[in-house]
Each structure stands twice: as structure tokens, then as C-alpha cells.
Amino acid sequence: MEPIFQSIRETTMLKTATIASIRHLLSKVPAINTKDLAGELSDHNEYKLLKDTAEETVVSFRLGSNTVRLMHAKDLDKDTKDSYNKSNRAKHAKSKIDEILDEPSMPVEVQKLLMASMMRERATKLVKAEARPCQYGKGFFETLRSDAREHYWLGMDRSQRESYRVEASRQPDPDTEEYLTIIKANWKPAWQNGRYDTDYFRRYLADQVSAKQIWELVEEDIFIVTDKHRRVVFASIERLAQLLFGRDISGLLERALDNWSFFTPLPLPESTRHVVDRYIRKLHPVLNPETASVEKLPMAKMAIAHYGCWSQKGDRNARRVQQTLDSTFMRCAAQSNSRSLFKKLCSSVFAKASEMIRFLVETLDPEYYRECLDIVSQLPEDERVKFTDQDFVSLFALGVNPYTQRHRDSNDVSGGLAGLITLGSYEGESMKLAATLINWLTGW
Numbered sequence: 001m002e003p004i005f006q007s008i009r010e011t012t013m014l015k016t017a018t019i020a021s022i023r024h025l026l027s028k029v030p031a032i033n034t035k036d037l038a039g040e041l042s043d044h045n046e047y048k049l050l051k052d053t054a055e056e057t058v059v060s061f062r063l064g065s066n067t068v069r070l071m072h073a074k075d076l077d078k079d080t081k082d083s084y085n086k087s088n089r090a091k092h093a094k095s096k097i098d099e100i101l102d103e104p105s106m107p108v109e110v111q112k113l114l115m116a117s118m119m120r121e122r123a124t125k126l127v128k129a130e131a132r133p134c135q136y137g138k139g140f141f142e143t144l145r146s147d148a149r150e151h152y153w154l155g156m157d158r159s160q161r162e163s164y165r166v167e168a169s170r171q172p173d174p175d176t177e178e179y180l181t182i183i184k185a186n187w188k189p190a191w192q193n194g195r196y197d198t199d200y201f202r203r204y205l206a207d208q209v210s211a212k213q214i215w216e217l218v219e220e221d222i223f224i225v226t227d228k229h230r231r232v233v234f235a236s237i238e239r240l241a242q243l244l245f246g247r248d249i250s251g252l253l254e255r256a257l258d259n260w261s262f263f264t265p266l267p268l269p270e271s272t273r274h275v276v277d278r279y280i281r282k283l284h285p286v287l288n289p290e291t292a293s294v295e296k297l298p299m300a301k302m303a304i305a306h307y308g309c310w311s312q313k314g315d316r317n318a319r320r321v322q323q324t325l326d327s328t329f330m331r332c333a334a335q336s337n338s339r340s341l342f343k344k345l346c347s348s349v350f351a352k353a354s355e356m357i358r359f360l361v362e363t364l365d366p367e368y369y370r371e372c373l374d375i376v377s378q379l380p381e382d383e384r385v386k387f388t389d390q391d392f393v394s395l396f397a398l399g400v401n402p403y404t405q406r407h408r409d410s411n412d413v414s415g416g417l418a419g420l421i422t423l424g425s426y427e428g429e430s431m432k433l434a435a436t437l438i439n440w441l442t443g444w
Contacts, residue, residue: 008349009351111152235360308393
């Protein structure tokens with residue numbers, strides 16, 4: 001692995017006309033009217049005006065070998081979180097979803113009956129209790145309820161769900177009643193479909209419907225969204241690693257991370273908060289070590305590790321910062337080799353990732369970039385993980401074959417930057433950006 005790290009570390013950013021033209025575009029986005037910018041920079045001064053309303057202006061044009069889409073969302077305010085959900089765009093999409101998925105949330109009585117039926121079908125060998133709480137192991141009923149919701153929304157069609165709601169209103173048979181008593185005795189007060197009791201499987205189904213029938217598909221190579229003040233909300237460039245460093249280095253980055261994930265014990269993705277992840281993993285059994293063949297076992301991996309430093313849960317102002325558990329290699333004892341290579345991983349792979357994100361952020365929002373530099377430089381030296389000589393990123397999440405549902409990391413540091421870089425072959429659907437209600441057709 002060391003020769004790979006060295007090759008990555010010694011490679012510098014290419015100096016090409018394409019890179020120069022993209023950098024020039026990025027510098028102009030926050031300062032110039034969207035239509036004027038498209039007319040100025042597009043090949044032959046030709047562009048398509050896809051939309052021009054009180055809420056948004058969207059243009060598409062060609063910039064050399066790349067296609068570009070710029071979206072000026074005049075109804076979004078980067079500093080006002082509610083502006084995303086209160087925009088006419090979001091309201092229209094929600095009404096369309098409700099029209100297509102015209103079903104109520106899974107009723108509580110249906111949840112209880114389906115959980116009882118699943119317990120009965122699985123012939124669970126547990127001591128039955130009378131109408132009082134009973135210990136079945138930590139998380140048993142949470143998992144069972146999640147499985148019931150999954151089966152209801154993703155294992156039944158509309159008519160089957162309607163029939164089951166009718167069945168839940170009737171008196172159950174004696175065998176099911178016995179298990180239903182156990183379910184009721186262990187039912188938690190918070191499980192009432194309230195504000196903080198989100199039905200993630202219904203949301204997942206709604207997202208699938210939205211992606212196919214409502215959200216617009218974006219296929220341009222470069223896509224940038226700005227808010228009402230022309231501050232950047234989202235920016236993406238396809239094949240950025242190849243553009244900046246060449247195809248060979250892009251391949252080495254993939255190879256380095258593949259080797260690292262093979263030799264280093266990495267934690268499984270969290271399933272407590274992202275409950276639909278378990279369902280997603282069922283759709284890809286080739287990644288399950290329990291079901292993979294001996295030949296494919298080395299590739300049967302799905303993991304996420306966090307390298308760098310972060311604040312404690314709930315501390316969104318980062319009053320106390322500490323290294324992540326993965327950065328200290330405390331998950332198991334046999335990690336001396338990985339620990340010795342960690343600095344080289346940071347100075348090569350993560351450093352190149354930083355350069356890619358810097359290419360976008362430094363040009364699109366120089367003031368914000370300088371602020372990030374200043375904040376990271378003041379983090380405690382003994383808790384920071386050094387990636388480059390001028391770090392503006394403090395944490396990297398390394399995902400290996402990650403599949404996850406739409407979610408918002410509400411515990412992230414306020415005003416923090418989130419960057420996403422993908423490497424390797426990709427199978428799946430397009431990237432969904434619910435904040436702007438579009439599909440971004442990825443081709444990294």
C-alpha cells in the first residue's frame with residue numbers, strides 16, 4: 001500500500017484548459033445573473049432557458065466538453081432552514097406525493113396486529129407474559145416493529161394494506177390474541193405515529209414514487225444551485241477526480257481505499273437511526289458476509305468509518321472536540337499495521353479528497369473557505385488529524401459500498417460543510433436531492 005500512497009501524494013493537479021474554464025465558471029456563479037452568465041460563458045453564447053419564474057431561473061448550456069446546469073432558487077434562503085419546506089416547489093411536490101400515495105400512516109392497531117402475527121409465524125421461543133412488561137432482550141420489540149413497518153409498506157401492495165387495516169378492526173383469533181397481549185404489554189407510549197415517531201418505510205416508499213414520477217432528472221456534468229442571494233446551496237461536478245488528477249490517480253484512489261478496507265477492521269453502517277438501511281442491504285445479498293460464497297467473501301463488505309475529530313452528540317457548536325474512535329484504532333487489538341499506515345493514508349487519499357472539495361469551495365465561496373481554514377487551525381492539536389498543510393476539513397466519513405435512505409444529519413456542527421466524493425464502479429439509482437426536489441444522475 002505504501003507505493004500507492006506515495007504515487008497519490010506526489011501527483012499534483014493538472015493544468016488544463018478544461019480546469020481553467022470550470023474554475024472561471026465557479027468564480028462567476030455567486031456574482032453574475034444566471035442568464036447573463038450563461039450567455040457569457042456558453043459555447044457560441046447559446047444556452048437553453050429551462051425555467052424562468054418568480055421562484056427559480058434554470059439554464060443549461062455547453063462549456064467545452066462539459067454540459068452545465070445552473071439553478072437560481074429565488075425562494076430558498078441558505079440561512080433559513082424553513083425556506084426549503086415552505087417553498088412552492090416543496091409544497092407542490094408534497095401535494096403530488098399525497099395524491100399518488102393516498103394512504104394514511106400505518107395505524108397503531110395495524111402495527112400491533114402485524115407484530116403479533118410475525119411473532120406467531122416465527123414461532124419465537126420466548127416466555128409468554130401476561131399483560132405486563134416482559135424482558136425479551138434489548139431492542140427486540142423495536143426491531144420487530146421496524147420489521148412490521150417494512151413488511152407493511154414494502155412487502156404488501158395497496159390492496160393488501162387496505163385488507164389488513166380492515167382485519168385489524170376485527171377480533172383476532174385466539175393464537176394471535178396470545179401474542180397480541182405480549183405486544184400490548186411491551187408497547188411504548190411514544191409509539192403513536194407522532195411528530196418524533198417517523199415511519200421511515202412510508203417515507204422510503206414516497207421517495208421512490210417521487211423519484212420516478214415527480215422529481216426532475218438532471219443529467220448535466222456540472223450542476224450548481226444557488227439561493228436567493230446567489231449563495232451556493234449545492235455544487236457537483238462529474239468525474240472530478242479524473243478531471244483534476246487524471247484517470248490513473250482516480251484508479252489508485254479506488255485501489256488504496258479497497259486495500260485499506262480489506263486489511264483494516266471497519267464498523268458496519270449504523271442501523272439504529274437509519275432503519276431502512278437494513279432493508280437496502282437485503283436487496284444486495286452479495287455484500288452480506290453471512291450469505292456470500294467463499295470466493296466472493298473478500299468483496300462482501302459494507303462499512304462506514306469516521307476519521308478525524310468531532311464534537312460530542314448534541315454539541316453543534318463544537319465546544320469540546322475529540323478524535324473519533326476509528327482514528328484511535330481502538331475497535332480491536334490487531335491494528336498495528338493500519339495504525340502505522342494511517343498518516344500516509346491521510347496525506348495521500350484524504351489529502352486528494354480535500355483538494356477536490358477545495359477546488360469547489362474556495363472558488364464558489366472564498367469567505368466561507370477562509371472561515372473553515374481559521375476554525376480548523378484552532379482545533380486542539382492533540383485531537384486533530386492532519387490531512388494537508390492547510391486543513392479546512394476536520395472529518396472524513398469513509399463509506400464502503402454504502403446504501404442509505406434519505407436523511408438529514410441534524411446533529412452536525414451548525415454551518416458545517418458536507419462534501420461527497422465517490423470512487424469505483426457504481427450500481428444503483430440517481431442521487432436524490434430532496435431540498436431542491438431533483439434527481440442528480442451520478443456518473444462519478
